[in-house]
Amino acid sequence: MIRIGDFSKLSRVSIKALRFYDEMGLLKPVSVDRFTGYRYYEFDQLPRLHRILALKDLGFSLEEIGRLLESALSAEQMRGMLKLRQAEIRQTVQEEAERLERVDLWLRQIEQEDSMSKYDVVIKKVEPIKIASVRGVVPTPPQQGSLWSELEGYLARQRVRPVAPCFSLYHDDEYKEKDWDIEACEPIAGDVKASERVKVYTLPAVETMACTIHHGPFTTLSEAYNAIAKWIEANGYRTCGPGREIYLHVTEQGNGMVNQTDPETVTEIQFPVAKA
Amino acid sequence: MIRIGDFSKLSRVSIKALRFYDEMGLLKPVSVDRFTGYRYYEFDQLPRLHRILALKDLGFSLEEIGRLLESALSAEQMRGMLKLRQAEIRQTVQEEAERLERVDLWLRQIEQEDSMSKYDVVIKKVEPIKIASVRGVVPTPPQQGSLWSELEGYLARQRVRPVAPCFSLYHDDEYKEKDWDIEACEPIAGDVKASERVKVYTLPAVETMACTIHHGPFTTLSEAYNAIAKWIEANGYRTCGPGREIYLHVTEQGNGMVNQTDPETVTEIQFPVAKA
DNA sequence: TATACAACCTCCAGTAACGGGAGAGTCAAG
DNA sequence: CTTGACTCTCCCGTTACTGGAGGTTGTATA
Numbered sequence: 261m262i263r264i265g266d267f268s269k270l271s272r273v274s275i276k277a278l279r280f281y282d283e284m285g286l287l288k289p290v291s292v293d294r295f296t297g298y299r300y301y302e303f304d305q306l307p308r309l310h311r312i313l314a315l316k317d318l319g320f321s322l323e324e325i326g327r328l329l330e331s332a333l334s335a336e337q338m339r340g341m342l343k344l345r346q347a348e349i350r351q352t353v354q355e356e357a358e359r360l361e362r363v364d365l366w367l368r369q370i371e372q373e374d375s376m377s378k379y380d381v382v383i384k385k386v387e388p389i390k391i392a393s394v395r396g397v398v399p400t401p402p403q404q405g406s407l408w409s410e411l412e413g414y415l416a417r418q419r420v421r422p423v424a425p426c427f428s429l430y431h432d433d434e435y436k437e438k439d440w441d442i443e444a445c446e447p448i449a450g451d452v453k454a455s456e457r458v459k460v461y462t463l464p465a466v467e468t469m470a471c472t473i474h475h476g477p478f479t480t481l482s483e484a485y486n487a488i489a490k491w492i493e494a495n496g497y498r499t500c501g502p503g504r505e506i507y508l509h510v511t512e513q514g515n516g517m518v519n520q521t522d523p524e525t526v527t528e529i530q531f532p533v534a535k536a
Numbered sequence: 537m538i539r540i541g542d543f544s545k546l547s548r549v550s551i552k553a554l555r556f557y558d559e560m561g562l563l564k565p566v567s568v569d570r571f572t573g574y575r576y577y578e579f580d581q582l583p584r585l586h587r588i589l590a591l592k593d594l595g596f597s598l599e600e601i602g603r604l605l606e607s608a609l610s611a612e613q614m615r616g617m618l619k620l621r622q623a624e625i626r627q628t629v630q631e632e633a634e635r636l637e638r639v640d641l642w643l644r645q646i647e648q649e650d651s652m653s654k655y656d657v658v659i660k661k662v663e664p665i666k667i668a669s670v671r672g673v674v675p676t677p678p679q680q681g682s683l684w685s686e687l688e689g690y691l692a693r694q695r696v697r698p699v700a701p702c703f704s705l706y707h708d709d710e711y712k713e714k715d716w717d718i719e720a721c722e723p724i725a726g727d728v729k730a731s732e733r734v735k736v737y738t739l740p741a742v743e744t745m746a747c748t749i750h751h752g753p754f755t756t757l758s759e760a761y762n763a764i765a766k767w768i769e770a771n772g773y774r775t776c777g778p779g780r781e782i783y784l785h786v787t788e789q790g791n792g793m794v795n796q797t798d799p800e801t802v803t804e805i806q807f808p809v810a811k812a
Numbered sequence: 813t814a815t816a817c818a819a820c821c822t823c824c825a826g827t828a829a830c831g832g833g834a835g836a837g838t839c840a841a842g
Numbered sequence: 843c844t845t846g847a848c849t850c851t852c853c854c855g856t857t858a859c860t861g862g863a864g865g866t867t868g869t870a871t872a
Contacts, residue, residue, distance in 0.1 A: 303785035314656035380590035
């Protein structure tokens with residue numbers, strides 16, 4: 261019978277931890293004085309404690325260790341837990357390696373530009389979204405006004421209100437000098453009739469969407485595109501669908517046209533991506 | 537001015553998180569209604585929030601992000617933090633890779649023996665320890681009794697009490713058929729005079745000590761040695777000093793000699809190791 | 813105008829695995 | 843009998859939030 265302090269020294273496990281393992285049911289003292297509450301351990305409990313430490317070392321949580329220590333556990337079940345743990349660790353290693361890549365990219369950018377980039381790219385998950393849209397080919401992006409007039413006019417006649425910021429989908433895979441395939445999209449709720457020109461459907465969720473925010477006039481939007489393209493390539497992704505340009509905050513000129521040069525404009529650029 | 541719910545939808549950051557960032561001082565709403573407490577945000581706060589998310593993605597804690605967002609931060613300081621983070625991630629990756637090795641070893645052992653090994657090896661840090669010792673060459677380990685008689689006799693005459701379990705140091709690097717160089721050690725406190733045969737000194741701390749526990753008679757101790765040797769090799773370590781055999785719990789026969797066959801004996805085997 | 817209901821607020825509890833410390837009781841030696 | 847080392851329980855703090863209770867506020871509809 262040894263007291264907790266000595267057992268702690270023998271095992272080099274802190275008293276606090278031993279009490280915690282007692283409470284968790286991982287390692288109960290062989291006896292506890294009913295009046296003083298003193299815990300008394302035995303030497304032959306050291307192997308069990310050692311096993312707890314070994315399993316902790318493999319990264320199991322104490323709860324998992326509790327299950328692993330149940331005597332009724334077969335070698336087969338143990339194998340299953342270990343295989344699972346193996347997969348989890350592999351996952352962690354990969355995630356950390358990717359994170360390291362991203363840190364490296366930040367560092368390279370600071371070296372290059374001697375300052376921090378204006379643009380921060382993050383991966384987000386995007387929910388499915390129901391939209392009404394008009395798609396067409398226009399010479400260049402700033403000339404997509406006709407698509408928007410068509411869409412907004414239709415929705416106004418149907419007395420439909422948008423439920424989130426509108427955005428454009430850019431369907432061309434490559435950069436083009438002219439003739440862009442653009443879809444003007446307006447998120448909606450409830451039932452809206454489609455027409456020949458106006459489609460109504462739900463964009464599916466995107467698990468890995470690379471996103472960045474541009475704060476400034478549309479005329480400088482290309483900087484944001486450059487930054488996100490660089491990020492996507494440097495992090496070993498590739499785009500796998502049309503990019504979105506979300507108009508979070510725009511101002512209008514008197515004539516109902518969007519102000520292309522307002523410096524307060526806020527736009528989000530999104531690209532669905534996948535590991536290359 | 538947008539309310540928290542809309543800001544949350546725009547940024548795809550939960551309301552709870554936004555309130556938390558407010559509380560942390562990472563992202564204060566541009567205005568808070570003094571009477572209702574409602575938080576009001578602006579579109580141009582999205583870039584800052586995006587930066588927070590990007591830094592979080594690099595694995596910085598919110599506190600670190602707070603410091604990184606201070607406008608007075610130079611590119612040089614930013615570089616420093618990033619370099620530091622880089623080193624931390626590299627460390628994590630390596631630790632996880634080593635952990636993966638250990639899981640693999642467990643799995644291999646289960647495959648081989650179709651059950652779990654009796655021995656769990658863990659790395660521990662061992663504090664410096666002051667000892668009195670007698671070192672000598674004996675034919676085989678079970679015949680080290682003479683060393684112990686000499687040491688215990690001397691300590692008894694000096695009226696010294698041991699303060700921790702006694703142990704042997706095995707100074708031979710390789711396995712030997714006969715003539716083992718063994719040091720019998722007794723931890724002590726306070727000042728003890730040395731003699732020609734009895735040395736008194738402090739064993740230095742060992743940062744990485746591979747430890748396992750043997751529960752059973754001394755006659756089966758070799759199993760523990762086999763297990764720990766296998767573990768050390770499989771995990772890419774090598775021994776870098778004399779092994780310790782710590783007698784945590786022994787019983788004596790009537791004649792004052794240690795009982796070599798008591799199944800309740802508990803012994804710990806330790807080897808200082810370093811990455812090969 | 814009344815009312816429903818969505819949105820917002822603050823505060824509290826819980827998460828994993830303990831470490832630190834308070835305040836009180838216990839044990840062994842001198 | 844006293845000192846000092848040891849032990850007990852209980853509570854708080856750690857991270858980055860999530861979930862929920864209980865109470866306001868804002869807006870849309872009947």
